[in-house]
Amino acid sequence: MTTAPDPEDLTARARIRDAALWHFGEHGYERATIRGIAETAGVSLGLVRHHFGSKQALREACDEHLVRTMHRLHEEAATRPPGGLNPVAMMGPYRRYLARALAEGWAEPFFDEMVRIGERWLAQADESRPDVPDVDPRSRSAVIAAMALSLSVLSKHVERGMGVDLDSVEGQDKLLRALLDVYSHPLMTPEEAAAARAVLDRGHGQQADRRRGE
Amino acid sequence: MTTAPDPEDLTARARIRDAALWHFGEHGYERATIRGIAETAGVSLGLVRHHFGSKQALREACDEHLVRTMHRLHEEAATRPPGGLNPVAMMGPYRRYLARALAEGWAEPFFDEMVRIGERWLAQADESRPDVPDVDPRSRSAVIAAMALSLSVLSKHVERGMGVDLDSVEGQDKLLRALLDVYSHPLMTPEEAAAARAVLDRGHGQQADRRRGE
DNA sequence: CAGGCGACTATACGTGGGTATAGTTTGCTT
DNA sequence: AAGCAAACTATACCCACGTATAGTCGCCTG
Numbered sequence: 001m002t003t004a005p006d007p008e009d010l011t012a013r014a015r016i017r018d019a020a021l022w023h024f025g026e027h028g029y030e031r032a033t034i035r036g037i038a039e040t041a042g043v044s045l046g047l048v049r050h051h052f053g054s055k056q057a058l059r060e061a062c063d064e065h066l067v068r069t070m071h072r073l074h075e076e077a078a079t080r081p082p083g084g085l086n087p088v089a090m091m092g093p094y095r096r097y098l099a100r101a102l103a104e105g106w107a108e109p110f111f112d113e114m115v116r117i118g119e120r121w122l123a124q125a126d127e128s129r130p131d132v133p134d135v136d137p138r139s140r141s142a143v144i145a146a147m148a149l150s151l152s153v154l155s156k157h158v159e160r161g162m163g164v165d166l167d168s169v170e171g172q173d174k175l176l177r178a179l180l181d182v183y184s185h186p187l188m189t190p191e192e193a194a195a196a197r198a199v200l201d202r203g204h205g206q207q208a209d210r211r212r213g214e
Numbered sequence: 215m216t217t218a219p220d221p222e223d224l225t226a227r228a229r230i231r232d233a234a235l236w237h238f239g240e241h242g243y244e245r246a247t248i249r250g251i252a253e254t255a256g257v258s259l260g261l262v263r264h265h266f267g268s269k270q271a272l273r274e275a276c277d278e279h280l281v282r283t284m285h286r287l288h289e290e291a292a293t294r295p296p297g298g299l300n301p302v303a304m305m306g307p308y309r310r311y312l313a314r315a316l317a318e319g320w321a322e323p324f325f326d327e328m329v330r331i332g333e334r335w336l337a338q339a340d341e342s343r344p345d346v347p348d349v350d351p352r353s354r355s356a357v358i359a360a361m362a363l364s365l366s367v368l369s370k371h372v373e374r375g376m377g378v379d380l381d382s383v384e385g386q387d388k389l390l391r392a393l394l395d396v397y398s399h400p401l402m403t404p405e406e407a408a409a410a411r412a413v414l415d416r417g418h419g420q421q422a423d424r425r426r427g428e
Numbered sequence: 429c430a431g432g433c434g435a436c437t438a439t440a441c442g443t444g445g446g447t448a449t450a451g452t453t454t455g456c457t458t
Numbered sequence: 459a460a461g462c463a464a465a466c467t468a469t470a471c472c473c474a475c476g477t478a479t480a481g482t483c484g485c486c487t488g
């Protein structure tokens with residue numbers, strides 16, 4: 001545990017923020033209450049307001065802290081040998097919060113950062129690729145990012161499906177092995193994909209003149 | 215538009231249920247209000263209670279209806295030539311509701327059904343696979359199901375990343391093309407996966423005695 | 429016509445919880 | 459020592475919203 005230097009040592013403001021991170025992650029924004037957060041942090045209701053102003057602002061502070069922490073971790077990781085990033089185990093205490101935030105439509109900076117990272121990676125990988133992808137790297141990166149994060153966002157369901165606790169070491173291990181298998185085995189052959197694309201192309205022609213957006 | 219035979223023709227109960235589906239999908243369970251649902255359905259607050267008893271029961275009725283509809287669609291699809299299922303465009307009006315429900319931890323039957331379908335598919339595909347997967351089909355299916363659904367659950371972020379509206383025809387088209395590309399190109403080579411697995415195996419030995427759950 | 433029942437409305441109740449304000453303690457500067 | 463600003467508490471306000479109750483209307487059956 002690198003972070004968390006004993007809750008006693010933290011300033012009240014930091015304790016409130018951490019409590020909020022936990023409550024928002026555990027219950028979601030709506031169900032979390034300022035009173036509950038204050039109690040967990042061991043402070044009065046008023047102090048929360050004093051430091052953060054409003055529930056909404058408190059959430060934004062949590063977001064900001066998350067982004068800062070992620071940046072720090074990211075830079076730390078850049079100096080050391082990568083060793084393959086773990087899309088699920090990253091920053092343990094923030095996992096639930098992050099999953100909630102993403103599911104509820106927040107945490108844009110986080111998602112977008114992930115897309116950017118993946119985009120660079122993909123653009124590089126595309127160079128040593130025989131065929132030409134018909135979708136830009138950014139779009140593919142967005143899809144891949146969503147897929148990677150989905151395991152946290154839908155962790156409750158994944159846990160039920162796999163029969164393990166994703167917070168446990170065994171769960172992480174099993175999930176990683178499943179991921180390795182899925183990531184290293186395409187779900188479709190290039191031929192199947194090409195066939196499906198052909199169908200799309202044909203359908204597209206039919207729709208071309210008949211405008212039907214929205 | 216196969217469903218929706220003019221809201222006027224529906225019974226009040228059905229109109230309430232549809233309004234609830236919409237409100238829950240649009241705002242989530244907590245933020246949705248019975249009053250808002252009643253207004254959308256064009257009925258009084260009391261009638262909602264008369265028909266469904268409580269907010270929670272109303273949500274359960276929505277879930278049930280969703281599952282029934284899905285079953286019906288599924289059976290319909292079974293009789294016709296498949297043509298490749300679209301994991302995002304399925305049952306338009308329910309997409310948002312389903313995404314919310316999944317993200318908030320509900321809709322277990324739906325997810326589990328998806329896992330079962332994928333499991334059968336994988337078990338069959340495994341037979342014509344050279345190597346032996348070290349994770350059971352069910353676990354892999356759970357991972358794949360989560361990944362497929364993530365595009366709906368995180369649609370807001372995916373839309374931002376891809377720069378399209380996923381409800382539009384163009385958005386669907388672009389998303390499908392991205393999916394085809396991702397599905398038909400593994401993110402890792404089997405060698406890379408094997409190397410990562412080796413790390414896991416080694417790490418596992420190290421952690422065996424030093425207990426560090428949580 | 430009686431009577432009964434389901435669909436439906438109007439209104440009230442209670443409270444959880446975000447917000448606001450006034451007051452108290454603590455610690456630092458001059 | 460004075461004084462003031464920040465940290466912190468206690469308490470009150472207020473309203474949105476889920477829940478509850480009482481009542482009306484229309485239709486069906488005997």
